[in-house]
Amino acid sequence: MGQTSWADDDGSVLPSPVVTVDDKGIKTVIEYKINEEGKKFKVTKRIETKVIKREVNKSVAERKEWRKFGLERGNAPGPNTDTTTTGENIYLKLNQYGYDADAIAKAEAEAQKEQKTTKNSTIQCRYCKQGHFTAKCPDKDRLATPETLASIINAEDGSGGGAGVSAGFSEAASLLDGTKKGGSSYVPPHMRDKLAGGSGTSSLGGRSGSDLGREEKPTLRLTNLSDTVEEDDLRDLCRRFGFRVNRINVPKSYTGESRGFAFIDFFDHSDADACLEKLNGLPFHNIIIHADKARK
Template sequence: MATVGTLPAPVVTDNGDGLKTIVFYRLNEAGKKVKVTQKVRETEVARSIEGQIEARRQWACYRNKDAPAPSVEENVQLKLFPKTAKPEKGQDAAPPKRRVASIVCRTCQGDHYTNACPYKEKLGIVTEPAIPETTPGRYQPPTRGGMYAREERDDSATLRVSNLPDSINEDVLAALFGRNGRRIVRCHVARNKDTHQSRGFAFIAFDTRESAERAKQELHGKAIGHLVMYVDFPRK
């Protein structure tokens, strides 16, 4: 079997009529030697070039041939800083973040001020301004003397019940906390203004402080639905 290295060299013959005969050998797809004969004609084509272009081609090179060619890359300077590096003087340090104090109501534990609690009137927790002492012999207006002032209700017998399910209502709480002869004066479940769904806490007022304490000891930490109730007196 023939190989590329054993093929004869090409033979070029000038026919004298402007044609040349080229004879060479190659291997086909089956690996067999095949003889190929070609006839070619050589022609010369004249092309006009401006004298200035031809003169520039003859110029000598004005640079060292071994030197690197000119580059158009951008020169980027890399600065490395350690992890504990301080910012430079020209750079402004980021201002510290301010801590926003959370507002918690002492009555219902909501996100508003205590004096603006919407459940103060319903729970009987009313804070009246202190009435100054009157001076004998001096006229005192009826409103300042307390004649028309609203009586301050006692909230010492009121319990705050939290961690309640969304489906809780006043009837269920009244039946649960009114056991064993305890008398409930008021029962209010805090609800969402838009959806009217329970917000998870309620206020229950008893007729005596002793009844409220017994209800707290009996029901604090008890399960209601899938949650555990938290019963305590509201903070003032």
């Protein structure tokens, strides 16, 4: 009768792991463990090893063969877990522009197809004569002149409607010249100069409609200012001479200092002209101020 070991009767001693390899190269590992409740259970792992070959850059392969130096001198090739932290390899497939070439080619093909469809269609813009709707014309604001609008309306209404359109424009021009009174016809400011005969002036004080948006505002531009000047300093300076200031703007750099110039808005032109005479050439913060009217 063989003698048994005392460890065979101990339930806490686990058998040694068993490793087997089959004909296909799959390795099977059988282990025994004990859970938190003290129960023994078996764990079976099947591991299949595959060799995957990838083409890498020649210089990268050569660097892997370099001998290590410093604290890694004499160690085997490859990263050492004691001195090197490795992450998951991420493989990217990009073209020379960094975008998906297939997606770009597909988008270009769809654009060409849409262009051919539009070209063969009967849709034509009345402004630029291209293959899109008139309401969606990108150059509508630039090409929408009174003459173009009249031609569009004439084309829609026929020959009889053209006379009515021309008469309407003539009536608007006569209202601007003061030769005809009455009615409630409104003419936009940007059309008043052209309807008045194209002389460059209209009944709006000798200014055309396009000049109304470019009217000069009572704003002064101060230059040659110190980098420590603030809005309150300029406001106190204007109050010293008794001028009413609407708004002051002192542009700042990324460091928070003044960029050396400022803009002052007044309520009327008289205050702006008087302040211009007082501030131009005035010493302020040990610097001579230069003032002039701000232009767009």
